[in-house]
Amino acid sequence: MAETAAAAAAAAEAASAETPPFQLGKPRFQQTSFYGRFRHFLDIIDPRTLFVTESRLKEAVQLLEDYKHGTLPPGVTNEQLWSAQKIKQAILHPDTNEKIFMPFRMSGYIPFGTPIVVGLLLPNQTLASTIFWQWLNQSHNACVNYANRNATKPLPASKFIQGYLGAVISAVSIAVGLNALVQRANKFTPATRLLIQRFVPFPAVASANICNVVLMRHNELEEGIDVLDGDGNIVGSSRIAARHALIETALTRVVLPMPILVLPPIIMSVLEKTFLLQSRPRLLLPVQSFVCLAAFGLALPLAISLFPQMSEILKSGVIPNVYHKPEQDDNLKETPIKGFCPKKRQTGPGNSV
Template sequence: MDVNLQFWSTEGKSFFQRFLHWADILDPTVLLNSNETIEKSRLLLQTSAQTLQEPLQDKKVKEAWKLSLSSVHPGTGEIIPLVFRPPAFLPLATPLIFASLLPHRGAKQALIWQFLFHAYTAGFTIANGNATAKAEAFPYFVMTQHRLSGPMQTFFRKILPIPLLACLSVFNVMIVRGTEYENGIEVMDKNGKVIGVSQKAGLKAVQDTALSRAALFGTAVIIPESLLYFLNRTNFLLRNPHALTPLRLLMTVSALGALLPVSFSVFPQLGEIKRDDLEKEILSSTEETELFYNRGV
């Protein structure tokens, strides 16, 4: 079992534990470290006899964990490409999702921005054991093909994109990670010994990740839009309409920044599945009542 998964097995048993760790791991400044520094940190964790028993007591060891967890894939042990590491997600995804949800003059602009957003999240999800597909310019296409006004235009411009974004986030993860529940993923015992390959564990891993991703984007968009709905009627915005765009950006960044560690923490990184929920061939291979797998991010 990779040291990152060993960490989550002891330090990620509760949502509160996972949330505190992810809030620390998502610090963008860790992106400034070189691959050589990351490799040295991994070596320290692998050679220190105390790291797994007392992982956060020593400051140097704590920093090594932060680098390893933020930069190294727990399934392969390889360093994740810089732009797809978890700390890079907020700085890169926020402007893309913000631009994709702005009112556009035509469907072409909407499609381009939404494609870029979903393309980036696809790369992120693939690099971290997950994936996403592409975009939803459908509301803008409808508005440009049919002249809508009043409540219908509000529906297609303001309301529909939010649940559509959440649904497509689920759809995208399910599509690109389809091989995990079609071919199965490795399940292991508490000591890290691989017991077999399970399609049911793969399906559970993908479903949990898809649900957390939909909740992240759906909630992160609906909060700013709901606040702006009321703020639009204030004297400040009536007198300063140009302040709407930077205010929306600020709210989007704040919502995503607050919800990102929550999304990553909802389900354990080291997923658990009951022995009775697995395939018959795995049941005959072990007497363990609970088995584990890498869920991905």
Template sequence: MGPPVINLDKPRYDQGTYMGRAKHFLLLTNPLNCLATDAELDEAKKIVSDFKKTKRMPPGYDEEKLWRTKYLYDSAFHPDTGEKMMAIGRMSAQAPMNTLITGGMITFYKSTAATIFWQWINQTFNAVVNYTNRSGDAPMPKSQLIASYCAACGGALSTALFLNSKVKNMPPIFSRLVPFAAVCGANFINIPMMRSSELINGTPIFTADGQRVGNSKVAARTGISLVIVSRVIMALPGMTLTPILTNMAIRRGLFCHYPMMAIPFQLVLVGICVTFATPLCCALFSQTAAISAAKVDPELKDIVKAKFYKHKEFYYNKGL
């Protein structure tokens, strides 16, 4: 028996189980991947591409190093287009960026100006992430991109300001939880808007062996819905547990002599929550989702019957 064949076209761990997906996304969203230079990323792309063609282990590499290189490559290059993604839009940037932004939102939440600023920063960042991690390979027109961004930011700001006006006379803990409620509401606007081209044109679906069937709007709607659910749950620990623990600490006088220490306290809590919540929530659903042949769009049914009648399921990248 020779060594097992390494298949770099699939994740290293079984994506049919939650633990397999969790291991996969812990490596994919590793914040240290953000530190890789363009030269290192280009080298990783070359190594992965050459291995897929030749099936030969590169000089100086073993299986572990090859998989590390593959996950570095996956963390920076879009799975559908193959293009290098914007640095702050990569999932590996989620932990450091969300630590700063979430910390700002739950620390400076009392004034209207601060609420507007931090919600705008958050939705701008989310828009970049949602666009960067969209499904499919079709470009999005600039006019549509700008309209989607304005709608997403407007929805988030409106939600935050409305909720702030309703909790003014409530206990402080309710005010501290407004950013989370606003983020939840904004996710239902931002993600569909920034991926509206998929909803309009559909996302590519493929057979198990990689043959492209066509673009499915049903798959796009399902994939985007799953991403919204995972993003809301992803925000839950850092934006609820942190304010609750901070509020408890303040009530017990922990920061009475050094009130500014509440800021690093919150940042540390948010950082811990986000670092683990990002991969564990990405793992809730497989990135390569399946759609039954019976549920494909009406306009694809004739193609399926004519060319792909043997296939019971098709697959697509739902995005992250």
């Protein structure tokens, strides 16, 4: 018994040593490396937080409040504090402190978005079903974007509507247009035509995502976005930083749907030729759903980990395009610009499939 207790204590001590010191409001993992960002976003999209009870949420919030005011009860570990922060960030909006509707949380994006991906990739789609699934996908994205919006610097409702309509129109137009072209291609065999049709959702969704980000954020190219110094102080705004942020966000939105909408058709075209699925066609939908879920679960954290939330811009490239705010002139004299620009919390990964 003594040996067991000693082993358990040693294991607990080792786990505690691996846990970084808790920092309120800061990421648990380093954001300077891809691996650190990947682990960070795995935490954010963890679907287990969907099952957190109201009492557990209150406990987590209270624990963070105690830490903030220096009244933590004895024995609270760093692991418990990180877990409490993860729960709070997964459920409550950081600006409004209100609960986010479960289907529109980042942790709910994969489980609630996978059925839509399956619908997008269904074979032999009609015109009506193509329009429906593309509309439903962009509507789900719009709801996720709005639920996770930056409420401290809100965009006008017209911007969201403009981005939503642009995304829906572009997605539906490209999907319908490409399907029509494939149907008219007489050189393809029926099997080849079906395979090509399965890849139509990707260019439709990717173009809609780019259209959405350009429509919603084009004003940043003219006005610039906030630039911070190395201490996190806002020192002005930069159009160069805005251009970098816009390009990286657009690239993320193109990369994200690629494995989700390209890998499943390839995998299913192989699996459908197996004896199991040919003899049991009823298994096709469950197998395709599992393949889509696996691709979604892998692609989401990988795509949103590509670029850091805070991008570093060379000082020489930022200064000519920084528009200083009068009340910050004194601060600028004392604090040099380090060249860090936030990409803003752009409605999370709902940026979307």
